[in-house]
Amino acid sequence: MEIFRDLALILLCAKFMGLLAKRFGAPQVVGEIIAGLLIGPGVLNLVRPSDYITTSAEIGVVLLMFMAGLSTNLKELIKTGPMALLIACVGVFVPLIGGTLLYSCFYGFSSVGSDEFFKAVFIGVILTATSVSITVETLKELGKLEGRLGTIITGAAIIDDVIGIIVLTFVIGFKDKGSSVGGVLLRTLLFMVFCMTVGIGVYYLFKYIDKHHPHQRRIPILSLALCLGMAYIAETYFSIADITGAYVAGILLCNLQDSKYINEKMDVSSYIFFGPVFFASIGIKTQFSDFSAEVIIFSICFVLVGLLTKIIGCGLTAKAFKMSSSDALKVGIGMMTRGEVALIVSQKGLDVGLLDEKFFTAVILLILVSSISTPILLKLLFNRDEKKAHAELQSKV
């Protein structure tokens, strides 16, 4: 089977480049994405995107989100809830406006409600959703996922996915008149009610298994089934992103005695197979074609607007909550990653005629730049602060 060769190459190159990235002080995720770029059609053309890789990458994303939910500190999230919510809201609307203005500057301002206007707004919509998975992976590598900052960033990124998808549904709805504002709000509300009611049952079922059969194989297997099931239900019955469903599934189980045990077993499946496949697949999907001067200039501006609007929007909001400048910057940078959601939104825009194919290059460039620079910058910031704290501690002693 051809797929064995592809997977062997992906695992080999992703691990090798990951270790190389680590040696240069960058997180392994960066190396894995670059590995995908190298072996993909863009450079060496050893591995081409296939259905199996795409689906496995999708499972990888869902697993990462599930693990993020599993290691959520619920008490911390409730404490940081209002702050995460506001950061997410500002972090959606600043890029939304930034993207709309960018398109208008390049292709002219149009009257509100016209087709060109919605095309401009759509460029903004692409910029709304933070890719939480790359940030989560980076925070995990840095050992900061469970701290206060990690919880705020993860929480805000999750909420901003939800808001981003609501905005998307609104924009498409206004163009297609297919889905109504009320319908979208109702679905989100219904999903919350569903999670509360079914969630309580699931929680007590797992608690029972947990108590009578601790540390047994059935626990991680049923958890994985729950994670995949919730991802499916969220997407199919509530039109909410599958990753949101998986994250909620993780939160449902995060208070179990065995949540650490589940996380451990999921982690093995993730780092051995699904994780490398997901991150490499981002690189593999990238194709360097359609490069006119106009597209290049637009793409560079698009990337700058994408990064700066998140840093400014989320950073200033964090600062308004009396965070230190350094921590506020970390929140802004943690929120600037874009990934699979930006790709999914772009694909949807292409399907309904709100996005031209030539803008795909810009989206992929943004994903690459943000997913390579966020881990590096976050690592630098955390290291600098730790050194500073260490120096202060020593000067006091």
Place this chain on the structure above:
Amino acid sequence: MEIFRDLALILLCAKFMGLLAKRFGAPQVVGEIIAGLLIGPGVLNLVRPSDYITTSAEIGVVLLMFMAGLSTNLKELIKTGPMALLIACVGVFVPLIGGTLLYSCFYGFSSVGSDEFFKAVFIGVILTATSVSITVETLKELGKLEGRLGTIITGAAIIDDVIGIIVLTFVIGFKDKGSSVGGVLLRTLLFMVFCMTVGIGVYYLFKYIDKHHPHQRRIPILSLALCLGMAYIAETYFSIADITGAYVAGILLCNLQDSKYINEKMDVSSYIFFGPVFFASIGIKTQFSDFSAEVIIFSICFVLVGLLTKIIGCGLTAKAFKMSSSDALKVGIGMMTRGEVALIVSQKGLDVGLLDEKFFTAVILLILVSSISTPILLKLLFNRDEKKAHAELQSKV
């Protein structure tokens, strides 16, 4: 994604039925296959075979074979080598002749070399290859994989796969005149040379990593890449079954310090995801159609011949090596499973016009009956002998 729902259902039902089977004293594998039957198109029609499930099942098989290779006791295999080889040879030729005679009894004897003759021989070819994966999984569950009996059965099943595939290539070659006897032998020889030379390099590379970075993630990840790579190379460049390549990859690493660590991590990926998907997929693929009286009678005879020829052929050979009757019976029963290789061979026969589609039902019935009865019978035999040994020990005390 529809596949999330399918996978969630497979994991949930496979685990539930596996635990139920365990409660009734049967191995979990049996429950997992029955779970596949129940949710598949044959009964409840909840999950249909899809490309993703088929490929994941294929990876599951390769992983199982790799783990079987990894836990091989090389010294024991060399000691039991000649015995395993002879058991495998007799275990191939008795079913080959049995199958040919069965077809001839039903549809008339034909002159050697005619088309009908090769069709009769092909029914025998389907019966040649033992499915080692179900036996390995059962032996693992019983804790007997690493003992002398486990090594003999696994070794014989591996060798018999190789012989079975050589026989298949011969029969197709005689009909198609595409591949020659010499070519097949040469390829097998070249693969052995390839494994020896590349294998030494790989072994020392892993030994180096093992020494300098013990118990690190890179070891299981690179092992998985090696396993998939060897499976691909065996199939593509040497026309040898991918599972044989994976098994050889496991043997290459079985003497490492960290082989237990690798096995542990592979085991998690296998029991959490790839294992249940593989065993459930056997059930899911089964469809109950085409049931004429003739097909039913032929199928029942086919199953009986398939089971008895292996028990008699392998069991008597084991007995000839001065094994106890009870152990010889275990060898015979351990060798009677058929699985993915029988399916692959049948598919090939269909492609080249040596097998009629109506015989597929018989093949699937044989796979089901053998993969359900082998684990149950082996467990009973092992338990009986342990009780007997225990009683003898107590009477001595």
